[in-house]
Each structure stands twice: as structure tokens, then as C-alpha cells.
Amino acid sequence: MTGAPPLSDDLALIERLRAGDETAFMNLVEHLQPAMLRVARMYVSTAAVAEEVVQEAWLGVLRGLDAFEGRSSLRTWIFRILTNIAKTRGQREGRSQPFASLAGDDLDAPAVDPDRFDTPVASSHGHWSTLPDDWTAIPEDRLLGRETLAVIGRAIDTLPPMQAEVIRLRDALGWTSEEVRNALDLTETNQRVLLHRARAKVRGALEHYFASEAT
Amino acid sequence: MIGRELTCKELVELITGYLDGTLRGRRRRRFEAHLASCDGCTRYVAQMEATIRATGTLTEDQVTEEQKTVLLTAFRDWAASN
Numbered sequence: 001m002t003g004a005p006p007l008s009d010d011l012a013l014i015e016r017l018r019a020g021d022e023t024a025f026m027n028l029v030e031h032l033q034p035a036m037l038r039v040a041r042m043y044v045s046t047a048a049v050a051e052e053v054v055q056e057a058w059l060g061v062l063r064g065l066d067a068f069e070g071r072s073s074l075r076t077w078i079f080r081i082l083t084n085i086a087k088t089r090g091q092r093e094g095r096s097q098p099f100a101s102l103a104g105d106d107l108d109a110p111a112v113d114p115d116r117f118d119t120p121v122a123s124s125h126g127h128w129s130t131l132p133d134d135w136t137a138i139p140e141d142r143l144l145g146r147e148t149l150a151v152i153g154r155a156i157d158t159l160p161p162m163q164a165e166v167i168r169l170r171d172a173l174g175w176t177s178e179e180v181r182n183a184l185d186l187t188e189t190n191q192r193v194l195l196h197r198a199r200a201k202v203r204g205a206l207e208h209y210f211a212s213e214a215t
Numbered sequence: 216m217i218g219r220e221l222t223c224k225e226l227v228e229l230i231t232g233y234l235d236g237t238l239r240g241r242r243r244r245r246f247e248a249h250l251a252s253c254d255g256c257t258r259y260v261a262q263m264e265a266t267i268r269a270t271g272t273l274t275e276d277q278v279t280e281e282q283k284t285v286l287l288t289a290f291r292d293w294a295a296s297n
Binding site for chain 2: 022138
């Protein structure tokens with residue numbers, strides 16, 4: 001696999017882990033465990049099995065740590081170990097998850113309701129018939145406020161699992177597209193399309209929320 | 216397609232590639248040319264950037280104490296035998 005070059009922080013962290021630094025390890029666990037549990041849960045039948053898979057993945061990480069060459073980022077490598085174990089476990093459970101059921105069946109759906117654009121008969125075909133609202137007037141504390149975050153959280157929770165995880169890793173946790181592709185074993189196109197759908201729906205949820213607030 | 220201006224309906228489907236930097240060359244210039252003269256799409260791009268920024272402030276769940284204990288034990292065992 002071709003991965004992003006390791007973050008320079010990675011190298012220092014790997015050294016600390018190899019030296020048995022418990023704080024460094026637990027810090028890593030707190031950062032990655034929630035996402036690892038969600039990813040594992042995509043492939044196996046229950047939350048309890050997902051927990052077992054994640055534990056097994058951490059053991060695999062420790063066993064492989066001395067041989068880890070840093071050809072990908074540390075977190076990408078950890079997620080590769082995780083997804084391999086989760087997929088194998090899912091297959092053993094007789095639970096094969098076709099990509100479509102994880103990715104959702106709406107990947108070709110338009111990002112914006114087609115009714116928002118002029119119809120083909122108009123001369124300005126394909127242009128906005130009603131302009132999107134101007135959000136630059138929304139105060140920062142409202143845009144990033146608790147209620148707004150709750151709207152975003154609920155919107156993400158209703159997404160197909162792979163769309164939800166891609167937007168969480170990319171936008172909530174700040175991973176690069178390459179890291180997400182490698183961690184979740186996605187093609188470049190799939191990664192982008194999943195993110196595109198996810199962002200379109202979250203934006204739509206916010207648009208609805210801000211518009212209903214204004215009235 | 217070539218030579219024709221992008222419509223708003225098309226632009227909203229290219230935004231993810233635009234923001235990621237994977238929309239390049241002539242396709243990127245067409246995107247930017249449309250944006251420069253379209254208030255609606257300018258607002259749409261700003262909305263999407265605001266959406267991404269707001270999503271960036273989401274926080275992750277807490278790890279349970281039970282899971283932490285299990286993993287810390289595993290780490291100590293590994294460190295002791297390493």
C-alpha cells in the first residue's frame with residue numbers, strides 16, 4: 001500500500017511506545033478507540049464482538065510495533081490491522097457485508113434538490129432558482145454552538161455507516177483523504193463520493209436548521 | 216462539455232474535488248470562473264466550508280474505564296515481555 005509519509009510526531013510516538021510508555025499508549029487508545037469500535041461494528045454482528053475485534057487489533061498492533069517501518073502513518077497502519085481482523089471475523093460469522101450496504105444506495109443522488117435550480121425550459125437552465133442563504137451573517141458562537149453540533153451529530157448518525165465514518169474521520173478528526181482511503185480500504189473515487197454525499201446531507205440538515213431558526 | 220460554462224447544478228457536484236484539490240487544470244479554472252460571477256454558488260461554497268468547520272468541532276465518545284483497564288494490562292504484559 002502507498003500511504004502518507006509518517007507524521008514526524010508518529011516517529012517520536014513509536015519510540016515512546018516501544019520503550020513501554022503507558023501514557024503514550026493510553027493517549028493513543030483514547031484518540032483511536034471510538035473510531036475503531038465504529039469501524040469494527042460495520043463488519044461484525046454486535047457491539048460486543050466489535051469490542052473483541054478492537055482488543056485483538058490492539059494486540060496485533062503491539063506484536064507488530066517493533067517491525068513497523070513507518071511506510072504509512074501510524075493510525076492508518078492500526079486501522080489496516082483492525083479492518084483485516086474485523087472483515088475476517090465478519091466472514092466467520094457468515095456476515096458478509098457488500099460494499100453497497102455500507103456505502104449506501106444513494107451515491108448518485110444529487111447534492112442539492114433539483115427543484116432548487118431552473119428547469120430546462122428556462123434560458124438560464126441549471127442555475128439557482130432560489131439562492132442558498134447567506135451564512136456569513138450567522139454569528140460564530142451559533143455556527144459552532146452546541147445545538148448546531150447536535151444537528152450535525154444527528155445528521156451523521158442517520159448516514160449509511162461508511163459515509164458516516166468517512167465524514168467523521170475527514171472532517172471531525174482531520175484525517176487526510178489518503179489516510180482515510182488506506183484505513184478503510186477505499187478507492188480514491190469512492191472516498192471522495194462517500195465524503196461528497198455525507199457533506200451534502202450534513203449541509204442540508206444545517207440549512208434546514210438555520211432556516212427554521214430564522215423564522 | 217468543452218467551452219461551455221459550468222451550470223450551478225454541475226458546480227455543486229464538483230465542490231468536494233475542488234475543496235480537496237483533486238479538481239485540477241482546466242476543470243478547476245472552469246469552476247473558479249463560474250464561482251467568480253455567481254453569488255448563489257459563492258454562498259453554497261461558503262456554506263460547505265462552514266459545514267466542514269462546524270463538523271470539525273465534534274468530539275469523540277469517551278473510552279470506557281473497563282476497556283482502558285483491559286488495554287493497559289495488555290500493554291504492560293507486552294512491555295514486560297518485549
